[in-house]
Amino acid sequence: MKMLSRLCVAAVVLIILLCCMAAFQVRQNEMAVLTLFGKPVRVIREPGLYGKWPWPIETVNRLDARLNFYEIRLSEALTRDKRNIVAPVFVVWRIDDPLKFLEAMGGIESAQGKLDSLVSSAKNSVFGRYDFGQLVSVNPAEVKIAEIERAIAENAAPQAKTSFGIRIEQVALKRLALPEVNTTYVFERMRAERAQFAERYRAEGRRMADQINAQTDSEKTVLLAEAKKDAEETRGKAEAEAAHIYAAAHGQYPELYTFLRGLEALKKIIDANTTLVLDANAPPFDLLKSAAPQSSPPPPR
């Protein structure tokens, strides 16, 4: 009995050892190429548990199945309108054909070196087809950065796939810069632009202030003129109405009105500097005489 149990334990240990040597896992983020004495015999793209002949018969070469990121070395490029631009580019790629990748590259580090020259060449080629104004413009519709990025990726992708077993997922410009020597001139231009803007703002301020003052004066004048016009109209209408009222009343006996107006006029005209020479027969001086008053009012109508 004891012997049997010892044999069981030994069998379990042996099985575990065999599993360790003849089974392997491919993780979710991996692909694998199995080589038999160095010759690739099987490509495994799906994660899981697999079996193989123990080492050194078969060897597992693991490759990263995830997206890889690589920043291309900084270099200048020339646009179609002969402007130098420095545009750091990064490329996002993944292994598309593990066997080809293993044969052509051997590993990630080697792949990045080859991608560098491939994408740099594509970048220079594509930049030569676009103007500087299509990289930077105050009109966003004229900026073709996304299109340029797609063009670089499309330019580099076929060779990357056929030669290296790599699929380029994205190429992107990390930023835009100018050659070092050009920045001095850019600074001078920026200073000149700012000086121009500053003067424009000051002139604009003066112009706006003058406009506001002139508008204020104009509106004031118009307001008062309109008010005076309305006032004159109101007074004119009132005078017309008054004249109508007077005419309606005085027209009933114009002679009496003339007589009354005459009396009023005399009261207003005569003052201390007036000399009157009157007929003694005129009332009331006629009362000084014995004769009766000769004037009489006009007969009533």
Place this chain on the structure above:
Amino acid sequence: MKKEDALFSAHAILAALRASIRLLRWGMLALVLIYLGSGITVVGPEDSGLILRFGKLLPAVHPPGLLLALPPPFDEVIRVPSRRVQEVSLDAWSPAPDEPADLPALHPARNPYTLTGDANILRARFSARYQISDPAAYAFGAADRDALRDSILYETACRTLAGMPVDDALTTRREYIGRETMRLAQEAFDRLGLGVRILAFETREINPPAQVLPAFQDVISAKVEARTLVEPANARRASEIPAAESEAYRIRQTAGADARELVAKAQGEAFSFLALLKEYRANPEVIHARLYSEMIETVLPKVRVSAVLPSSKGNVRILLAPQKWDSSQSDEPPAQEPPAMPAPSQNHYDPAVKKGPVDD
């Protein structure tokens, strides 16, 4: 005796070996139990748990709590901080602390910056907040996901800034930079399947290079000066237009009052005239005489010289009363005029009202 001692020793060693083997068995059993329980783990409050079984991802995403998994090498538990809001600072375009401010030029690699739509240079610092939206994609999407994430954020910020003038970037459209960069970056993350959701993209600093900063500050000063010029004009306008409106209102109201007064006066006088006319028609002589007499009573006391000429004689005789000297009109007393005698005239004299000195 020696033989007995040897037997005793052998038994003792055997007993000790048996006890050790029993202890070893228990120890082995404990190790097996510990191994079997090693797959049981805890998922933290900000994490999600993923299980790789023989390297292959199981579809279930486990929430915080106790996670029962098989021991290695069967299962592997991966924790992803999917509930944590993470923040990344993007300082690559800002000047290094030891960078001199008076550099004559900027090197594209050593002094990173980007260009705006009007080909001006800008240096900036950003920050982004994000959350893991798909734990499996985040865990197995990219090899160097932090560098990739940052590079995508820089790229989208560069694209956004390349389409706007420097003034907008520095002032009015800073929020737009954040919004647009976030939108473009999210599109890229989704396209690449990185399992990240951008929550915010903020511009912490955005400045022109130190070499041209004084020129930019002068523009800001010019704007302030312009406002300084405009504000007094606005203040004057705010003061004078209401005053003019008030004056216009006063003019209209005065005119209205004058008009009403004029009409009322006309109505009153017309009423008075008609009332007098009524009486006049009843007693014309009396009214006439009264009015005339009232006028004479009012007028004659004012005159300085008055004369009454008899009209029945042929000769005109003017009686002049001596003038009184009015000290208020002249410092010197008037020269004494001799009493004038009326010149003989054959003309008939008509009573008249004359103003001023009387000629003989």
